[in-house]
Amino acid sequence: MTVIEVQHLTKRYKDTLALDDVSVSFEKDTIYGLLGRNGAGKTTLMSILTAQNFGTSGSARVFGEDPYENARVLSRICFVRESQRYPEDALPTHAFRMASLFFPNWDQAFAEELIADFELPLKTRIKKLSRGQLSAVGVIIGLASRAEITFFDEPYLGLDAVARQLFYDRLLADYAEHPRTIILSSHLIDEVANLIERVVVIDGGRILLDDETDAVRSRAATIVGDQAAVDLFVTGREVIHRENLGRVASVTVLGDLTADDRAALQASDLDVAPVSLQQLVVRLTQHAARGAAKGDPR
């Protein structure tokens, strides 16, 4: 079942096109990774879906409705953003109390567990919290609200590796018990690669990739070996990256390798190295940028 349907959505700021004719949908009870470089349009897309911004043209429907000033929709979605502002003198307790009133599925006991897990001081004003503690406030609200759709926009700033792992573990465990749609925007692609079921990559305001994570993993491979043999093998394939070290070439190509391909690789003594999700996203966005630079009409 589709919970978010975006069609031909365009967002134009004065002289920049933040979203360029984006069409994408998000399914119920799935964890998505929304990936892309800074300024790619991730936050713009999420803020339109959560009614904090408007599209210039096109449509964005959440649970089949327009989210703007729509309480029926907004109480079912939670947006945890990196730059969340809180009232001047608010304590974390106040923020949680507000959240408990707003979100119908709020679980206070779970929130308290998370407060203990993240060792969040409750009696310190939010504006006096460290960057990591501030992120923890957002993460706790995002998890304990158990909203049907939860957006986490780079929720980990200032969280150290231990606290991030805690976030991922709690997210997975709670998602297993209470399936819902999670849209996780992150730069730390390798860290979230195993958590996400589907990947949406946005670049320059366009959707570059929208697929199952498992399928994406086999989309590209890096061929390593003698330069002449590598060149012969990659002829006619879409090359997204190339590196040379002396006579050794390392070339990343798109497309599944067939059994015949693998036999040919073995026969010519070439190695196949897997491409991590992070490498693939980096290569694809670089590749798209080069394509655009070559005169893609935009």
Place this chain on the structure above:
Amino acid sequence: MIDEGRPLFVQIAESVEDSIVDGSLGDDDRAPSTNELAAFYRINPATAAKGVNMLVDKGILVKRRGIGMFVAPGARAALLAERREVFGARFVQPLLDEARALGLSPEDLVTLVRERADVPAPAPSPASAPATTPMEGLER
């Protein structure tokens, strides 16, 4: 322990198979649930479910409604047969390739294997050339 090269769900299925092969999961034992696998390997539950379903399709696990997943009777024997069949290609061939690159003969390998496994070499006979015969059987 998770490597990038192969689909995650295949690796999850293999990890369950490993437990069956090494005997830590016996016939009729309850297998880890999708959520337990997801939490342990820190992966998406849908991926874990895909791995578990693969084992159900293969007849290694059986689903008992409302209780969970169990190791199918005879699963270990089936897995042992399957793994023995690919042992030569998967383990012996790379060993031979590396040995050849290093200038080690199949006889050298036999000696090394015996040393490692602490199996005494057969009594030397003047015509001990047949040492190669078992290796030839494994070459593909």
